[in-house]
Amino acid sequence: MTKCQTMSANACGCDTAAAPPTCRDVSSLARCLGDYARLLGERTLELDAASCPGLPFQEQLASLADMMSAALFAARIGDDGELSCVYASEKIADAIGPLPKDVGRVAELLFARCHPDDQPVMRACLTASARSLDPCSTEIRILHPGKGERQLEIKAVPQRQPDGTVLWIGMMRDLTETRKITRELDETNARLLSVLRTIPDMVWLKDKSGMYKMCNHAFERRSCKTEAEIIGRSDFDLYEPELAASFVQKDREATEAGKVCINEEWVTYPETGEERLIETRKVPILDSVGAAIGVLGLARDVTERKRIEEMLAKREQEFRTLVEHSSDPILRYGPDLRCRYANPAAGALLRNQADGLLGLRPSQLLVRENGEIFERFLSDVLTTGGEQEFEAVWKDDAGNRFCHLVKLTPEFNTEGKVTSVLAVGRDISELHTSRQKIRQIAYYDQLTRLPNRALFNERLRRMISDAAISGQMAGVMVIDLDRFKAVNDTMGHPAGDALLHEVAQRLSSCVRAADTVARLGGDEFAILVPDIRCRDDLEQIAERILRKCDKRFVVQGKEVFVSCSVGIAMSPDHGTEPDELVQYADTALYSAKGNGRNAFRFYTKDLTAHARERLMLELDLRHAVRRGEMCLHYQPKVCLKNGRRSGAEALLRWNHPRLGMISPDRFMAVAEDTGLIVDIGAWVLREACFAAAEWNGPDRPVQKVAVNLSVRQFQTRGLLALAESVLEETRCRAEWIELEITESLLLEEHEHVLETLTALRKMGFTIAIDDFGTGYSALSYLTRFPIDVLKIDRSFVSRMTSDGRSMNLLKAILSLAHSLYLEVVAEGVETSEQAELLRNFHCRLAQGYLFSRPVSKDVFEALPDGFPLAK
Numbered sequence: 001m002t003k004c005q006t007m008s009a010n011a012c013g014c015d016t017a018a019a020p021p022t023c024r025d026v027s028s029l030a031r032c033l034g035d036y037a038r039l040l041g042e043r044t045l046e047l048d049a050a051s052c053p054g055l056p057f058q059e060q061l062a063s064l065a066d067m068m069s070a071a072l073f074a075a076r077i078g079d080d081g082e083l084s085c086v087y088a089s090e091k092i093a094d095a096i097g098p099l100p101k102d103v104g105r106v107a108e109l110l111f112a113r114c115h116p117d118d119q120p121v122m123r124a125c126l127t128a129s130a131r132s133l134d135p136c137s138t139e140i141r142i143l144h145p146g147k148g149e150r151q152l153e154i155k156a157v158p159q160r161q162p163d164g165t166v167l168w169i170g171m172m173r174d175l176t177e178t179r180k181i182t183r184e185l186d187e188t189n190a191r192l193l194s195v196l197r198t199i200p201d202m203v204w205l206k207d208k209s210g211m212y213k214m215c216n217h218a219f220e221r222r223s224c225k226t227e228a229e230i231i232g233r234s235d236f237d238l239y240e241p242e243l244a245a246s247f248v249q250k251d252r253e254a255t256e257a258g259k260v261c262i263n264e265e266w267v268t269y270p271e272t273g274e275e276r277l278i279e280t281r282k283v284p285i286l287d288s289v290g291a292a293i294g295v296l297g298l299a300r301d302v303t304e305r306k307r308i309e310e311m312l313a314k315r316e317q318e319f320r321t322l323v324e325h326s327s328d329p330i331l332r333y334g335p336d337l338r339c340r341y342a343n344p345a346a347g348a349l350l351r352n353q354a355d356g357l358l359g360l361r362p363s364q365l366l367v368r369e370n371g372e373i374f375e376r377f378l379s380d381v382l383t384t385g386g387e388q389e390f391e392a393v394w395k396d397d398a399g400n401r402f403c404h405l406v407k408l409t410p411e412f413n414t415e416g417k418v419t420s421v422l423a424v425g426r427d428i429s430e431l432h433t434s435r436q437k438i439r440q441i442a443y444y445d446q447l448t449r450l451p452n453r454a455l456f457n458e459r460l461r462r463m464i465s466d467a468a469i470s471g472q473m474a475g476v477m478v479i480d481l482d483r484f485k486a487v488n489d490t491m492g493h494p495a496g497d498a499l500l501h502e503v504a505q506r507l508s509s510c511v512r513a514a515d516t517v518a519r520l521g522g523d524e525f526a527i528l529v530p531d532i533r534c535r536d537d538l539e540q541i542a543e544r545i546l547r548k549c550d551k552r553f554v555v556q557g558k559e560v561f562v563s564c565s566v567g568i569a570m571s572p573d574h575g576t577e578p579d580e581l582v583q584y585a586d587t588a589l590y591s592a593k594g595n596g597r598n599a600f601r602f603y604t605k606d607l608t609a610h611a612r613e614r615l616m617l618e619l620d621l622r623h624a625v626r627r628g629e630m631c632l633h634y635q636p637k638v639c640l641k642n643g644r645r646s647g648a649e650a651l652l653r654w655n656h657p658r659l660g661m662i663s664p665d666r667f668m669a670v671a672e673d674t675g676l677i678v679d680i681g682a683w684v685l686r687e688a689c690f691a692a693a694e695w696n697g698p699d700r701p702v703q704k705v706a707v708n709l710s711v712r713q714f715q716t717r718g719l720l721a722l723a724e725s726v727l728e729e730t731r732c733r734a735e736w737i738e739l740e741i742t743e744s745l746l747l748e749e750h751e752h753v754l755e756t757l758t759a760l761r762k763m764g765f766t767i768a769i770d771d772f773g774t775g776y777s778a779l780s781y782l783t784r785f786p787i788d789v790l791k792i793d794r795s796f797v798s799r800m801t802s803d804g805r806s807m808n809l810l811k812a813i814l815s816l817a818h819s820l821y822l823e824v825v826a827e828g829v830e831t832s833e834q835a836e837l838l839r840n841f842h843c844r845l846a847q848g849y850l851f852s853r854p855v856s857k858d859v860f861e862a863l864p865d866g867f868p869l870a871k
């Protein structure tokens with residue numbers, strides 16, 4: 001407990017309630033307040049106690065206190081050292097919080113609410129003042145019950161009282177807000193100052209007389225002086241007179257202008273000798289009546305900026321020259337899709353002058369589709385900010401085709417927004433033409449100009465997916481020419497090409513423009529027919545195709561007849577996979593061919609199994625010769641006069657690894673259709689010649705070996721060369737070989753066949769006609785072609801005993817043969833009765849199961865030389 005706190009109000013002897021102070025007391029208070037007011041500098045209070053003689057002390061004080069913004073108090077310290085309050089104005093409560101009723105205890109309350117650290121300060125201040133009677137002044141922190149911690153300023157003037165006590169008349173002020181504002185102001189100032197000091201631009205302030213009042217670090221650095229060396233000095237103290245004079249002149253101009261003056265000047269700094277371009281802003285500082293009291297300066301070193309600006313300007317000029325002289329058209333478009341700039345090349349290309357393009361949209365300059373594409377891409381670049389590229393193809397007035405690759409590049413503002421689009425065109429007409437050519441080569445058949453397999457496949461896929469979307473049906477037709485190979489082989493490739501060309505045209509004339517006629521290779525064509533209503537649509541097209549292809553073709557001035565076969569598959573009925581559909585159409589095609597050609601056939605499920613088997617057979621057959629699966633069986637030819645063996649017919653067998661021994665009936669059609677018979681036939685001829693060479697020789701009766709030749713072997717050139725090389729290789733003589741051909745070969749009536757047969761005959765081969773009587777029996781060929789032997793088909797032999805007609809026919813054939821001096825061999829002799837009859841009809845030779853089935857070479861060699869004619 002401090003002494004001050006223990007002072008009581010009564011002890012001072014002026015209890016406000018019981019004993020009002022004397023007039024003398026009021027006068028002294030007024031004096032004290034007057035002094036204090038002067039001390040504070042607030043206002044001069046001259047209270048003349050005599051001027052208000054009747055006014056009680058309390059009221060006088062209260063009205064005085066009302067006039068003051070601070071709270072007033074009067075406190076006394078007695079001899080015992082106790083402090084007691086004798087008066088407290090109402091504003092004391094604002095300063096320290098609610099007051100007790102007993103005013104004497106206000107001093108005690110003040111100490112109680114005072115921050116503990118500040119209590120000793122306050123006490124020391126009072127003690128010193130009481131001793132010296134000097135005014136006391138202190139600042140303390142108070143814990144205000146309602147406002148929290150507050151900063152109070154207390155000032156009081158002491159007076160020694162007649163009774164020896166010391167009375168303070170004082171005031172108390174809440175400085176919390178003022179201090180806060182001052183602090184904030186100080187902080188703001190400090191911040192501003194530090195910003196000013198640290199900004200890279202030079203900042204300074206000069207007074208009216210040109211003396212520096214302030215400068216920042218940049219200024220110090222640039223002038224190579226410290227702040228202390230600058231402040232209070234003029235430009236003439238710091239710089240060369242000439243430079244200083246120019247600075248002062250600029251200050252004056254700013255002051256006279258009364259506004260910001262901006263200058264740019266090259267300054268050589270004496271300290272460094274450096275020459276820099278400085279941009280200076282000078283602002284006159286005015287007082288409250290508008291008179292200039294100084295100049296604020298701000299200077300920026302713009303040497304680098306200037307250098308960059310000049311460099312940019314130079315570069316801009318260079319680019320402009322480039323753009324203006326570029327042979328590529330260059331245009332700039334705004335967000336409204338209108339042209340803002342066009343270089344001369346663009347002007348020349350589009351309008352003959354660049355200015356004429358300004359303000360126009362692409363759609364106003366280019367043909368419709370190019371204009372639309374251009375504007376679409378422009379809009380896209382403007383909204384997405386991405387680059388775009390497209391090709392514009394167009395024709396000039398003379399009909400020349402051009403192609404420009406147009407590249408669109410966005411141009412952004414500083415906020416990253418696209419403000420314009422640069423369009424640069426490059427003439428790629430040559431590239432376009434070459435690409436067209438490459439495409440033509442890659443996607444079109446060079447002979448017929450029809451789409452090739454690659455394009456066909458592409459369109460097929462598109463057709464199927466379009467059909468799936470539209471729900472329409474679509475058809476795939478595969479077309480194969482029936483006798484193309486013959487034309488190609490016998491008349492030569494140019495003739496084949498001409499035929500294919502004509503076929504392509506006929507096929508194209510059978511379909512709509514939207515359909516695709518393609519050449520898949522060789523004589524294989526295909527047609528895609530999208531959007532069909534029903535199967536009949538395809539049927540009609542197929543019939544039209546058959547009709548057109550069945551008509552004569554004129555190739556190299558000669559008439560040629562080739563029919564065609566058509567296989568058809570439909571989507572979605574038969575399938576929706578491209579490969580599947582083509583495969584099904586192929587299957588149908590095989591079936592159409594198998595059914596006698598010149599026909600069309602729709603795919604059905606049961607065709608597949610057959611086709612698969614055939615396909616597998618074909619695959620196996622391709623490797624059969626190489627894998628040694630082929631062998632020859634031999635069937636003896638027997639002389640009907642004496643039963644002696646006079647030769648043999650070589651008959652092909654395929655020892656299939658899975659299916660066992662297969663007779664030609666099962667695979668010969670495949671071998672013929674695929675052309676494999678040519679290689680197989682060559683192998684057969686070689687094998688048979690080896691056997692004949694083995695079985696024949698000097699002093700031995702001739703054993704001719706008959707070899708079957710396919711029509712296709714005649715169609716491919718090289719048969720003569722093959723025969724020659726085989727004879728040489730096998731050391732076989734042509735006289736030991738009989739070549740069996742069919743009547744159909746002779747019906748081809750080609751010079752080439754006649755020439756080949758004649759040549760073979762000349763070489764020494766015997767020529768036999770196989771299956772005689774079953775063909776077209778245009779007997780005239782017997783005289784025109786070099787024929788030695790007729791082999792009577794076994795169907796006549798087998799029916800001769802039961803069917804009188806067959807018997808008569810057989811007799812007729814025999815007599816015809818005799819009259820033409822042709823040898824006759826009767827095939828399929830199974831009974832001795834048949835043998836007997838044939839012998840009676842002067843048929844010299846026969847072969848058939850009666851004597852032996854076709855057997856392997858080993859078995860054949862073990863057969864007896866003679867056969868009994870009767871069983």
Ligand SMILES: Nc1nc2c(ncn2[C@@H]2O[C@@H]3COP(=O)(O)O[C@H]4[C@@H](O)[C@H](n5cnc6c(=O)[nH]c(N)nc65)O[C@@H]4COP(=O)(O)O[C@H]3[C@H]2O)c(=O)[nH]1
Pocket residue numbers: 635650651652663664665668681684707708709710740770771794827828829830847848849850854
């Ligand atoms: N029912 C019956 N049949 C008999 C009798 N005697 C012989 N045969 C059969 O009649 C066919 C005679 O041959 P092809 O008329 O030249 O008819 C041959 C020939 O056109 C062809 N062929 C066979 N081998 C070759 C060959 O190496 N090259 C060519 N291009 N065709 C061949 O295949 C056809 C059938 O040959 P294969 O099945 O061997 O059938 C043979 C033979 O086995 C008989 O008494 N009764």
